[in-house]
Each structure stands twice: as structure tokens, then as C-alpha cells.
Amino acid sequence: MTTSALRDLVIRHPGQGEEQPFLEVVDLRVHFPTDDGLVKSVDGLSFALDRGKTLGIVGESGSGKSVTSLAIMGLHTRPASEQTRPGAQLSGEIYLDGDELLGKTPEYVRSLRGKRMAMIFQDPLSAMNPYYTVGQQIIEAYRIHNPVNKKVARKHAIDMLGRVGIPEPSRRVDAYPHQFSGGMRQRAMIAMALSCDPDLLMADEPTTALDVTVQAQILDLIRDLQSEFNSSVVLITHDLGVVAELADDVLVMYAGRAMEYGSAEQLFNRPAHPYTWGLLGSMPRFDRTRSERLLAIKGSPPSLINVPPGCPFHPRCEYAARNGGLSEDIRPELVAVEPGHTVACHLSQTDREQIWEHEIAPKL
Amino acid sequence: MTASTQKPAEAGAEQDSDLIIVEGLIKHFPIRAGILRRQVAAVQAVDGVNFSVKRGETFSIVGESGCGKSTTARLLTRLLEPTAGKITFEGRDISHLKDGAMRPLRRDLQMIFQDPYSSLNPRHTVGKIVGAPFRIQGVNPPGGVKKAVQDLLAAVGLNPEHYNRYPHEFSGGQRQRIGIARTLALRPRLIVADEPVSALDVSIQAQIINLLEDLQSEFDLTYVIIAHDLSVVRYVSDRVAVMYLGKIVELTDAEALYGAPMHPYTVALMSAVPVPDTRRRQERERILLSGDVPSPISPPPACRFHTRCWKAQEICRTEEPPLVELLPRHHVACHFPENYPDQAVNATSPEASLR
Numbered sequence: 094m095t096t097s098a099l100r101d102l103v104i105r106h107p108g109q110g111e112e113q114p115f116l117e118v119v120d121l122r123v124h125f126p127t128d129d130g131l132v133k134s135v136d137g138l139s140f141a142l143d144r145g146k147t148l149g150i151v152g153e154s155g156s157g158k159s160v161t162s163l164a165i166m167g168l169h170t171r172p173a174s175e176q177t178r179p180g181a182q183l184s185g186e187i188y189l190d191g192d193e194l195l196g197k198t199p200e201y202v203r204s205l206r207g208k209r210m211a212m213i214f215q216d217p218l219s220a221m222n223p224y225y226t227v228g229q230q231i232i233e234a235y236r237i238h239n240p241v242n243k244k245v246a247r248k249h250a251i252d253m254l255g256r257v258g259i260p261e262p263s264r265r266v267d268a269y270p271h272q273f274s275g276g277m278r279q280r281a282m283i284a285m286a287l288s289c290d291p292d293l294l295m296a297d298e299p300t301t302a303l304d305v306t307v308q309a310q311i312l313d314l315i316r317d318l319q320s321e322f323n324s325s326v327v328l329i330t331h332d333l334g335v336v337a338e339l340a341d342d343v344l345v346m347y348a349g350r351a352m353e354y355g356s357a358e359q360l361f362n363r364p365a366h367p368y369t370w371g372l373l374g375s376m377p378r379f380d381r382t383r384s385e386r387l388l389a390i391k392g393s394p395p396s397l398i399n400v401p402p403g404c405p406f407h408p409r410c411e412y413a414a415r416n417g418g419l420s421e422d423i424r425p426e427l428v429a430v431e432p433g434h435t436v437a438c439h440l441s442q443t444d445r446e447q448i449w450e451h452e453i454a455p456k457l
Numbered sequence: 458m459t460a461s462t463q464k465p466a467e468a469g470a471e472q473d474s475d476l477i478i479v480e481g482l483i484k485h486f487p488i489r490a491g492i493l494r495r496q497v498a499a500v501q502a503v504d505g506v507n508f509s510v511k512r513g514e515t516f517s518i519v520g521e522s523g524c525g526k527s528t529t530a531r532l533l534t535r536l537l538e539p540t541a542g543k544i545t546f547e548g549r550d551i552s553h554l555k556d557g558a559m560r561p562l563r564r565d566l567q568m569i570f571q572d573p574y575s576s577l578n579p580r581h582t583v584g585k586i587v588g589a590p591f592r593i594q595g596v597n598p599p600g601g602v603k604k605a606v607q608d609l610l611a612a613v614g615l616n617p618e619h620y621n622r623y624p625h626e627f628s629g630g631q632r633q634r635i636g637i638a639r640t641l642a643l644r645p646r647l648i649v650a651d652e653p654v655s656a657l658d659v660s661i662q663a664q665i666i667n668l669l670e671d672l673q674s675e676f677d678l679t680y681v682i683i684a685h686d687l688s689v690v691r692y693v694s695d696r697v698a699v700m701y702l703g704k705i706v707e708l709t710d711a712e713a714l715y716g717a718p719m720h721p722y723t724v725a726l727m728s729a730v731p732v733p734d735t736r737r738r739q740e741r742e743r744i745l746l747s748g749d750v751p752s753p754i755s756p757p758p759a760c761r762f763h764t765r766c767w768k769a770q771e772i773c774r775t776e777e778p779p780l781v782e783l784l785p786r787h788h789v790a791c792h793f794p795e796n797y798p799d800q801a802v803n804a805t806s807p808e809a810s811l812r
Binding site: 153154260274275276277304305306307308309310312313331332333334335336337338357358361362371372373374375376377378379380382386387388389390391393394 | 521522628630631658659660661662663664666667670685687688689691692693712715725726727728729730731732733734735736737738743745746748749
């Protein structure tokens with residue numbers, strides 16, 4: 094299938110407008126050559142995101158969520174030639190506001206970072222430079238995209254720090270990252286990422302290292318700033334709770350592929366993929382008294398060098414036997430189960446509805 | 458309120474069903490400075506904690522980073538020596554036992570660690586790691602150490618034939634199982650688990666939680682679980698203690714705690730937990746605490762939560778609320794508890810809540 098044909102297939106949600114989506118990823122593949130073989134971290138991923146909306150990408154470690162975000166930001170090292178140091182092999186298309194990024198030079202993509210798209214990393218201590226004050230780091234990013242003098246930029250940095258809720262910003266602007274607490278550092282990084290009002294914000298596990306009360310503050314902050322700037326947000330996380338709080342659409346990834354893709358409402362109320370059922374069943378519920386046992390998924394995620402043929406989830410799937418070995422041989426494509434809700438699974442519609450209604454939903 | 462409901466927490470509990478009793482436990486880490494290394498201050502990690510754990514129950518301690526929950530775990534297993542206070546394990550005071558005297562007790566008192574990557578020696582085989590407790594304690598299990606180790610590996614869901622493999626050959630979840638097998642080797646009575654599942658992926662987390670449950674009934678274990686994940690704690694625990702800045706602020710049955718939390722800190726903590734349910738997104742009312750947790754080097758006077766509490770009044774800054782049994786089996790340290798019908802008593806006569 095050509096990529097242009099694939100692009101037409103990228104499912105549009107009823108809620109999404111007729112206009113072009115702000116971010117569109119078509120058949121993205123990111124492979125890393127290693128001595129042990131080719132690591133297929135992302136293997137044919139497509140999704141679209143409108144302006145002002147939030148997409149949650151959910152998956153376990155090694156499912157390819159962070160690799161996807163780095164590909165969009167253009168942060169993978171590409172091999173200069175076949176002989177030099179190995180880097181990532183990327184293919185597919187990434188459109189930011191209609192502008193294809195994978196074919197562009199690193200210099201061009203760099204000029205977009207900060208202003209057009211910005212990223213919040215999981216670990217603010219390693220994402221910030223310990224030698225420079227927090228203010229210097231924000232000022233640097235701001236002055237690259239805005240022709241202002243240091244004084245104006247500094248005032249802007251103080252403004253931003255105040256906006257994200259750092260007390261006494263005019264004093265804190267001269268502090269070094271190590272002088273901040275974990276929650277404050279994460280806020281400072283958000284201030285840095287938002288200093289140029291980016292149109293696209295990638296947040297890779299923005300709250301994973303934080304305590305719940307601080308997490309709640311940061312999620313609120315992202316929500317407020319998003320509505321203020323009308324940014325699009327890609328929220329990468331392993332926590333379905335965080336996704337339910339913030340995301341409009343959800344993409345569930347497993348072994349570098351999309352397993353299920355739909356609106357948050359569809360995904361949490363009518364999940365359709367056995368892996369999504371497994372994730373929901375594995376979570377102890379905070380808001381309910383305990384039912385029986387947790388519905389754990391057996392086994393562990395596959396090695397990305399040796400992804401099982403057919404459906405990558407079939408060795409761990411309770412229902413793989415129901416379709417006569419189809420899952421073992423043929424890779425399922427994303428197909429619609431209802432408007433705007435797609436699933437990559439060989440289960441028949443009747444089987445799926447039966448299993449969800451009678452076996453999974455009552456036990457959650 | 459009558460005088461009988463105001464006894465200090467846990468003091469009058471039936472002694473014989475308690476496996477471990479903690480009274481007035483304090484751990485201060487000194488901060489030294491200058492040439493003479495004089496103590497200039499102390500991190501008050503654990504500052505006066507009372508509780509007891511009954512045989513066969515799962516007792517959890519929750520709180521945010523820096524609240525002293527891990528230090529409490531290390532004090533219980535005597536990996537640290539308390540600054541003051543008393544720990545009684547099976548009727549014996551173990552607060553200040555020397556390493557040599559403590560060693561025989563370690564058969565009954567074991568620990569599961571958080572990070573399955575750093576808690577296993579990378580240069581030892583699985584057989585050697587899981588067999589270590591037998592070697593150290595000089596125990597000869599029937600059928601030999603190798604057989605015992607293989608039985609343990611099978612009990613935690615690992616392949617016994619992996620006896621000769623090294624930790625790096627296993628995934629995170631499998632490593633945690635290896636750590637659990639080692640913990641179980643000598644059939645302990647009490648297992649203290651410090652964040653046993655927080656380093657694992659969701660699907661693996663569920664496997665380990667189910668395993669811990671199965672082992673509890675199979676080996677008749679008592680658990681003390683230290684965790685920050687309130688969902689996990691609700692699922693596994695019989696009773697829960699909530700810690701804030703080195704003190705227990707609330708202690709009760711899991712159902713009571715999650716159904717009707719009384720301490721404002723617990724209420725705020727619970728309202729902050731994200732729930733995987735989009736329908737709840739609109740309905741939920743969230744209490745956002747402002748600011749960060751104060752430093753345990755100089756915690757706020759009186760009630761330690763008063764700097765962030767929306768209900769704080771003058772008395773919260775001057776009088777420390779003791780941990781008292783306000784409702785049956787529900788201990789709270791607060792002058793103005795939530796979900797409490799008789800608030801007026803506390804508000805009008807603060808002396809009533811003092812011991």
C-alpha cells in the first residue's frame with residue numbers, strides 16, 4: 094500500500110473537523126540496527142491530532158511510545174552513511190501543520206523546535222543543564238526564536254516561572270536546577286517548553302517521577318496552559334488514570350504498533366482489544382472496593398528484535414485460539430469497530446462484544 | 458467522646474495477636490558540619506510512630522516521598538537502629554539488638570526491596586542468590602539446598618531449570634520474583650515489602666500482586682507493605698497507616714479509610730489520584746494542595762500539615778493533635794477531622810482531644 098493511500102486511511106474521529114489535522118503521522122517506522130539484530134521499536138504507526146486537542150499514547154516499557162515522540166521532535170541520530178555509527182532508520186511521514194518533517198534537514202527541524210513544537214521530558218534533572226541557572230536556560234530558548242534583548246527575555250522568563258506556579262519567580266529565576274524540588278523542576282521545565290508558545294507540546298511521562306499531589310498540580314497546569322494557548326498535546330504515559338484525566342483521544346501501543354485507537358470515552362467504556370482489557374484488568378482500582386483477583390496478563394512483552402509474527406500480542410492473548418491460528422500468521426490491521434474507534438485484532442465483532450460484556454466488564 | 462475512646466492509638470490492643478508492636482518510634486539522621494563534625498541539625502525522618510501488626514494481616518504504610526515510610530520499613534527490619542522508641546517482635550524487644558543477636562531473627566523477619574535491578578548481585582547465579590539464606594543461617598533443608606531453591610523458584614512462578622542463570626537474563630518482573638523467592642527461603646513470619654511493585658509495568662505489577670496474595674495464604678505470611686500508589690494499597694491492604702512528615706496522621710481499616718477518610722491530608726491525597734474512568738472526570742472535586750512538603754529538618758510546629766491545610770486554625774499552629782481513636786478502629790491526628798459527625802466538640806473545647 095502506498096503511503097498516500099495509507100494517509101487516506103488514517104481514521105478521523107467524528108469530533109475532528111474537516112480541516113487538516115495539525116499533526117499527522119503516517120506509517121512511521123523507527124528501526125535501530127544492533128549487533129544482535131534489527132530492533133523494530135516503532136513498526137507502522139499512524140495517527141492524527143487536531144489543534145487544541147490532547148492525544149494520550151499508552152503502553153508499557155518498550156512499546157515504542159518515547160521513540161515515537163523523539164521521531165516527531167526529530168531527535169533521533171540518523172546514520173550519516175552505512176559505515177558510520179549506527180543510528181535510527183526512520184521511514185514514513187510526519188506532517189506538522191501540513192509540513193512533512195522526516196524529509197527535512199536537521200537544521201530545518203531544529204528551527205521548529207521551541208516555537209512550533211516543544212517537549213517535556215520525564216526526568217527534569219537530566220533534561221536541564223546543571224551548570225546554568227533555570228533562568229538562563231529559559232532565556233536562551235526564548236531569544237533563539239524572538240529578537241529581544243536579554244532584559245526583555247529575562248522578564249519573560251520570570252513571567253513564565255510565575256505562570257507555572259513557582260513562588261517568588263524573580264528570585265528563583267537565578268537558582269540552579271539542583272536548588273529546586275522535583276515538582277518545581279518539572280514546573281520549570283514546563284515553563285521552558287512553553288516559553289515560546291509552542292503549537293505542539295510533547296509530554297513524555299511528565300508526572301511519572303512525581304508524588305500524586307504534585308502530579309495533580311502539574312496535570313492541572315498542562316490543562317490550563319493548553320486552553321490558554323490552544324496547543325495540541327501528545328501525552329505519553331503508562332498510567333491509564335492520567336490518560337482518563339487529560340486525553341481526548343487515546344492510542345494504545347504494544348511492541349511498536351497501534352493496538353487500539355479511539356476517543357477516551359470509547360476506549361474506557363467500550364475497550365475492544367484484549368491487550369486494553371488486560372491493561373484495565375491489571376490495574377487495582379482506587380475508586381472501587383476490591384473484586385476478585387486482578388486480571389493479570391500472562392507472560393511478558395516480547396523482545397523487539399524478535400517480535401512474534403502475526404499479531405504481536407498473540408502469545409499472551411487469552412483469545413488468540415478463537416480464530417483458528419489467524420493471529421499467529423497474519424498481522425491484523427486497524428479496522429473500525431464503530432465510527433472513530435479502530436482496533437487491530439482478528440476477533441470477530443460478535444466474539445468481541447460477547448467477551449467484553451460477559452467475561453471482562455463484570456470483573457473490572 | 459468518652460475517655461475510653463481517647464486512649465493512645467493501639468496501646469490497649471490484644472497483645473497476643475500482635476506480631477510486631479511499634480511504640481514511640483523515632484529516627485533522626487544527624488547532619489554534621491565543621492571540623493569537629495558537630496551535629497548541627499537532624500533530619501527527623503520518623504518522629505514518634507505507634508502501630509502494631511496482627512498475625513496474618515496486610516498492613517500498609519502510604520505517604521509521599523520523604524514522609525518516612527521507607528525509614529520505618531528499615532527500622533522494622535532493623536536495617537537501621539532507632540534513635541528512640543521500642544520495636545517488639547513476637548514479644549521480644551529488638552530495638553537495639555546487635556547484628557549478631559539479630560541474625561537468628563532474620564529467619565522470621567524478611568524484606569522485599571523496590572528495585573529488582575540493584576537488589577540482586579549481578580555476579581551470582583539465581584541458585585546462589587536464592588540459596589544464600591540457607592548458607593548464611595546454616596540451614597540444611599530436607600533434600601538439599603538445590604532442591605529447596607528449585608521448589609522456591611517454582612512457587613514464585615519461575616522455571617526451576619533457570620537455577621544456573623544470572624540476573625541480567627531475566628526481565629524486571631522475573632527479577633522481582635527471584636527476590637521474593639529469596640525472601641521466602643526460610644519461611645519468614647513477617648515480610649516487609651518496600652514498594653514491591655512500583656518499578657514494574659502495569660501488567661507485570663498485577664502478576665506480582667496476585668503472587669504475593671497466593672503466597673500469603675500458602676505460607677501464612679504477615680505483610681507490611683510500603684507504597685505510594687493508593688490504588689495498589691486499597692487492593693492489597695487490611696489496614697492502612699497514612700504518614701506525613703515522619704508521623705502517622707491516620708490509621709484504620711482500608712475500607713474505612715477509602716470510604717470516609719478523616720484527616721484532611723488523606724482527603725487531599727485521595728482526591729489527587731487519577732482514576733481510569735472518563736465519566737468521573739467532570740464529577741470529581743479535586744483538592745489541590747499548594748506548595749511542597751516542608752523539609753523534615755525543620756518541620757512545622759504542632760500539626761505538621763497546618764502549612765498546607767485549608768482547615769487550619771490557630772490551635773493547629775500551637776497544639777499538636779495526638780493520634781486518637783475518633784471512631785471505632787479509626788485513628789486520626791487532627792483537630793478538625795473530615796467525615797466526623799461531632800466536629801463541634803473539637804472546635805469548641807480543644808482540651809478534650811488532648812491526652
